[in-house]
Amino acid sequence: MPKKQRRTFTTEFKKQMVQLYENGKTRATIVEEYDLTASALDRWISQAQTTGSFKEKDNRSLEEEELIALRKENQCLKMEVDILKQAALIMGRK
Numbered sequence: 001m002p003k004k005q006r007r008t009f010t011t012e013f014k015k016q017m018v019q020l021y022e023n024g025k026t027r028a029t030i031v032e033e034y035d036l037t038a039s040a041l042d043r044w045i046s047q048a049q050t051t052g053s054f055k056e057k058d059n060r061s062l063e064e065e066e067l068i069a070l071r072k073e074n075q076c077l078k079m080e081v082d083i084l085k086q087a088a089l090i091m092g093r094k
Contacts, residue, residue, distance in 0.1 A: 009040075011054050017041060018048040 020030055021041070031038050044054060051058050060068075 014044045014054045015048070018045055021045055 017030055017034065017036070021027060027038060027041055030036065031041055047054050047059050053059065
């Protein structure tokens with residue numbers, strides 16, 4: 001069975017799907033009519049109810065934000081260590 005190709009949806013479309021759900025249309029009906037996955041629709045509903053935004057960046061938890069910041073800091077520190085190692089090698093030759 002071939003895999004379905006990943007599709008992207010506009011913010012307007014997502015808002016319309018959430019609006020249909022909020023107006024009483026069942027999840028199963030929406031999923032079937034618009035050929036969506038239930039998990040995508042559930043995620044859109046959750047995002048609309050919590051932040052009102054469908055952008056992943058706006059829907060990150062505090063822990064996710066902290067993890068991203070720590071990974072950036074870690075990468076920066078690794079680069080600094082590499083630079084210092086190179087400097088030590090150069091100074092050691094003189």
